[in-house]
Amino acid sequence: MNFLKATKSAFNRELKQIRTSIALRVLMFVLPVLSLLFFALFFQEGVAQNIPIAVCDYDNTTLSRKLTSMIGATPSANVCYEISSTLEGEQMVKSGEIQAFVLIPKNFEQNIYNITKTEVVAYISGLNISANGMLGKDIQTAVTTFSSGIQIQMLQKRGMSEKQAYVAMMPIAFDKHILFNPYVNYGYYLLPSFMPMMLMIFTILLTILAIGQELKYSTAGDWMKSADNRIIAALVGKLLPYTLVMMLMSIFMNVIMYTWCGIPLNGSRLMIYLSTFVFVLSYQAVAIFIVTLVSNLRLALSLGGGYSVLAFTFSGLTFPLIAMEWWIKWVSLIFPFTFYTDIFIDQALRGAPVMYSLKNIGYMIIFVVLPVILLPRLKKIATDSRYWGKL
Numbered sequence: 001m002n003f004l005k006a007t008k009s010a011f012n013r014e015l016k017q018i019r020t021s022i023a024l025r026v027l028m029f030v031l032p033v034l035s036l037l038f039f040a041l042f043f044q045e046g047v048a049q050n051i052p053i054a055v056c057d058y059d060n061t062t063l064s065r066k067l068t069s070m071i072g073a074t075p076s077a078n079v080c081y082e083i084s085s086t087l088e089g090e091q092m093v094k095s096g097e098i099q100a101f102v103l104i105p106k107n108f109e110q111n112i113y114n115i116t117k118t119e120v121v122a123y124i125s126g127l128n129i130s131a132n133g134m135l136g137k138d139i140q141t142a143v144t145t146f147s148s149g150i151q152i153q154m155l156q157k158r159g160m161s162e163k164q165a166y167v168a169m170m171p172i173a174f175d176k177h178i179l180f181n182p183y184v185n186y187g188y189y190l191l192p193s194f195m196p197m198m199l200m201i202f203t204i205l206l207t208i209l210a211i212g213q214e215l216k217y218s219t220a221g222d223w224m225k226s227a228d229n230r231i232i233a234a235l236v237g238k239l240l241p242y243t244l245v246m247m248l249m250s251i252f253m254n255v256i257m258y259t260w261c262g263i264p265l266n267g268s269r270l271m272i273y274l275s276t277f278v279f280v281l282s283y284q285a286v287a288i289f290i291v292t293l294v295s296n297l298r299l300a301l302s303l304g305g306g307y308s309v310l311a312f313t314f315s316g317l318t319f320p321l322i323a324m325e326w327w328i329k330w331v332s333l334i335f336p337f338t339f340y341t342d343i344f345i346d347q348a349l350r351g352a353p354v355m356y357s358l359k360n361i362g363y364m365i366i367f368v369v370l371p372v373i374l375l376p377r378l379k380k381i382a383t384d385s386r387y388w389g390k391l
Contacts, residue, residue: 003233010227010237014210018241027206028242032249035198040256043187043194047075048134054081054089054101059108067120067146071102074138076131086123093125100124100135112150130186180266180349188263192344193317195253196276199246200283200311200337204304206242207287212297215381218388224379231379235371239284246284250276258348266351275343275361282336282367283308289371292378295387311337339363 018024055068072079081098083089089101103121111118122139126132148169155165178184214220227234254272258265265272286307291300314332316322321329321338332338339360346352346360371378381387 003230006227006230006233007237007240010223010234011240012237013223013226014238014241017210024206024209027202027209028245032198032202032246033252035202036195036249036253036256039191039194039198040261043191044261045187047185048131049075050078051076051100051131051135052080052098053077053135054083054092054098055079055104056083056086056089056101057104058106059104061109063109063112063150064104067104067108067143068102070142070146071139074142076134076138077142089123093123099128099131100139102139115154134184187261188349189317189345191257191261191263192348193312193315193341195257196279196340196344197308197312197337199249199253199276199280201305201308202249203242203246203280203283204287204290204308205301206246207239207284208291208297208300208304210238210242211288211291212300215291215295215388216297216390218385220382220388221385224382229379229383231375231382234382235288235375235378239288243280243284246280247277250280263348265348267347268354268357271343271347271354271357275340275347275357275364278361278364278368279336279340282364285368285370286336288378289374292371292374292381295381296390307335311335314338315341317341333363336364336367 018028053071055071057064057068068079071077077100081092081101083092083101086101086103089098089103092098093101101123103123105118105120108118108120110116120143122136124132124135124139151169152162152165155168156162160168214223223238224231224234227237251273254276257263258269258272287300287304290303290307291297294300294303314321314328314335315338316324316332321332324332343357343360346357347354
């Protein structure tokens with residue numbers, strides 16, 4: 001039997017395995033589709049809006065009410081409650097009813113007209129980092145805008161024109177440009193990380209299960225016989241159905257992100273698809289490495305699950321790698337997800353030239369060839385009954 005016939009024989013055998021295994025079909029089709037649709041719907045809004053807050057207005061004057069209205073008009077803050085004390089505000093924050101409350105002091109309006117310094121205090125819960133950042137920025141912007149408006153009016157009353165008053169109030173202009181994600185849309189960088197993460201988890205678990213169950217149920221011998229005891233043919237034939245399905249899932253994933261959800265794709269679409277395919281192959285290779293190394297299905301599934309989940313932590317997407325300790329940067333290199341994330345940022349958001357992503361493709365290919373060093377051991381555990389029957 002030549003290599004192609006051996007591969008085809010193992011492939012046909014695996015198709016029969018899939019038809020008789022509910023677990024394999026669920027991991028291949030049901031859970032990936034559901035998880036991708038879930039995250040697409042979950043991050044459909046993209047930007048946090050209308051976060052409930054409260055205002056404690058001790059002054060209750062025209063100006064204090066106007067400031068309250070300006071805070072409520074910001075994109076993130078929704079003034080849902082008027083409270084009578086800071087103690088009530090603290091209790092509401094602790095109970096989770098609100099994420100922040102603003103304190104407007106007594107004599108607020110009087111101090112403004114008397115050109116006396118007055119303070120507006122915001123208490124913001126730091127438990128939710130994204131809500132904390134959005135509310136802090138918007139409330140500060142509202143207070144700064146309100147204060148600037150008051151100063152401009154007072155300078156105009158002294159005889160200055162509106163333009164002169166504005167220049168006197170802000171002699172130095174600050175022009176800020178947010179690059180690549182000007183809308184600060186969380187979906188634009190979280191979706192292309194969570195979706196590939198789910199694809200990665202199902203790929204690694206499917207591969208471990210497909211090989212590991214041959215050992216657990218003592219059918220590894222039949223698997224090898226179907227491929228004429230050719231380990232490479234047996235491995236390629238077994239994994240080819242899962243590779244093809246995960247490739248289709250990756251196409252489905254990219255269509256959801258860049259077509260349905262409208263995530264910007266400023267670079268090469270071809271590079272995005274190519275990198276996703278290599279990404280799938282790299283995690284299949286990692287799964288082969290794990291299950292071959294431990295030759296135990298339960299332990300391999302545990303290690304594979306833990307390894308895949310840790311990838312997001314070390315990717316540098318939420319906490320930048322540049323700010324991490326040097327040894328953590330080295331740890332991040334053991335995850336193909338790190339390199340895939342770099343490709344996504346370069347191609348989708350930055351629109352960088354393709355050449356800048358080629359090195360990351362190369363790094364992921366290193367993972368693809370990783371199982372080669374363990375092929376002799378894989379053949380041994382697949383033909384030696386002493387390794388069969390373990391949980």
